Amino acid sequence: AQSVAQPEDQVNVAEGNPLTVKCTYSVSGNPYLFWYVQYPNRGLQFLLKYITGDNLVKGSYGFEAEFNKSQTSFHLKKPSALVSDSALYFCAVRDLGGNSSASKIIFGSGTRLSIRP
Amino acid sequence: NAGVTQTPKFRILKIGQSMTLQCTQDMNHNYMYWYRQDPGMGLKLIYYSVGAGITDKGEVPNGYNVSRSTTEDFPLRLELAAPSQTSVYFCASSYSGGLGAQYFGPGTRLLVL
Numbered sequence: 001a002q003s004v005a006q007p008e009d010q011v012n013v014a015e016g017n018p019l020t021v022k023c024t025y026s027v028s029g030n031p032y033l034f035w036y037v038q039y040p041n042r043g044l045q046f047l048l049k050y051i052t053g054d055n056l057v058k059g060s061y062g063f064e065a066e067f068n069k070s071q072t073s074f075h076l077k078k079p080s081a082l083v084s085d086s087a088l089y090f091c092a093v094r095d096l097g098g099n100s101s102a103s104k105i106i107f108g109s110g111t112r113l114s115i116r117p
Numbered sequence: 118n119a120g121v122t123q124t125p126k127f128r129i130l131k132i133g134q135s136m137t138l139q140c141t142q143d144m145n146h147n148y149m150y151w152y153r154q155d156p157g158m159g160l161k162l163i164y165y166s167v168g169a170g171i172t173d174k175g176e177v178p179n180g181y182n183v184s185r186s187t188t189e190d191f192p193l194r195l196e197l198a199a200p201s202q203t204s205v206y207f208c209a210s211s212y213s214g215g216l217g218a219q220y221f222g223p224g225t226r227l228l229v230l
Contacts, residue, residue, distance in 0.1 A: 032215060043121075043207050043221030044160075051216065090159065094215035103148055103167050103214035104175070109159040 002027045004074075004091045006108040013081045013115050021076040021111045023091030032094035033074045034105060035065055039087045047089075050074060061085070081115045088112050119143050121222035123208050129228045130198040138193040138225050140208030148211040149191040150219065151175075151183065153204040160207065166191055167214065198229045 003026045013019045025031050032051055036044040048059025055067045065076045076089060091108040124139045142149065147168045152160040162175030166185040180202060182194040191210075195202060205226050209219040 034218070036219075041224075043209075043223050044219070045221070046218035049218065096215075104150075104162060104165060105215050105219065107160045 002093050002095050002106055004033075004093045004106060004108040006089075006091055006111045008111050009109075010112045010114065013113070015083055015115050015117050016080050019078050019081045019085070019113065019115070021089050021091075021113060023074045023076065023108060025072050025074060025091075025093050027093060027096065029096055031067075031074075032105075033065075033067065034092040034094075035059065035063070035074075035076050036090045036092060036107075037061075037087050038090065038110075044090060047076070083115045083117055086113055086115045121208055121210055121220050123206075123222035123225050125225060126223070127226045127228075129230060130195075131230060132198060132200065134198050135194070135196050136198070136227075138195070138206055138208075138227075140191045140193065140222060141189050142191075142208075142210040142220070143189065144210060144212070144220065145188060146210035146212050146220075147188065148214045148219075149185065150209040150211070151181075151191070151193045152207045152209065153177065153202075154207060154224075155204050163193065163206075195227075200229050203227060203229045 005024050034049045035047040038044045050057045050067045058064045092105045095104040121142045150165045151163040161177045164183040166172045205224045207224045208222045211219045
């Protein structure tokens with residue numbers, strides 16, 4: 001079965017420093033991976049996805065993610081954090097089980113990112 | 118383009134009452150989803166639909182029902198509300214299912230007392 005794991009419940013970073021939010025995956029076949037962000041009292045917003053191609057994927061708000069097949073990881077990164085980046089971040093993977101399961105994605109448990117001024 | 122809209126924003130139900138959470142999207146997406154998010158937790162899939170007239174159960178379907186009579190609308194019905202259904206409910210839609218982005222509504226906060 002497909003799954004993603006976010007090993008850190010919370011990540012704290014000083015403004016201006018680089019940030020990394022970790023995600024590892026377990027899939028049978030080629031992975032389709034996503035990152036979403038959730039600001040307080042809002043729905044999730046899509047940041048970026050990896051389907052195939054370049055291992056470094058660029059997304060919204062200056063975020064990027066690095067796909068690493070040998071480490072089965074898809075970490076979210078940003079070179080210089082902003083206070084406004086403080087939010088809940090979810091990694092997700094396409095579900096490949098069952099007939100119509102390919103229409104679904106499975107979300108990780110989320111990582112709360114806190115950027116201090 | 119309103120995207121995905123959900124009503125109501127907030128509702129208090131008594132145990133045993135029923136209600137329908139409304140979800141509408143104006144992007145002509147075939148794929149639609151209902152999730153619940155409990156405090157401090159991730160999202161759990163309740164039901165999803167790959168097109169009008171087609172629905173399927175997700176991870177936590179018990180106590181809920183859905184219908185999809187049109188491409189735009191995907192209402193979620195709660196029968197006999199229980200305290201365990203206290204949660205925030207998100208509707209989402211997607212053009213390409215598991216291949217692309219899902220677009221989320223603002224959520225409905227439900228409290229069952």
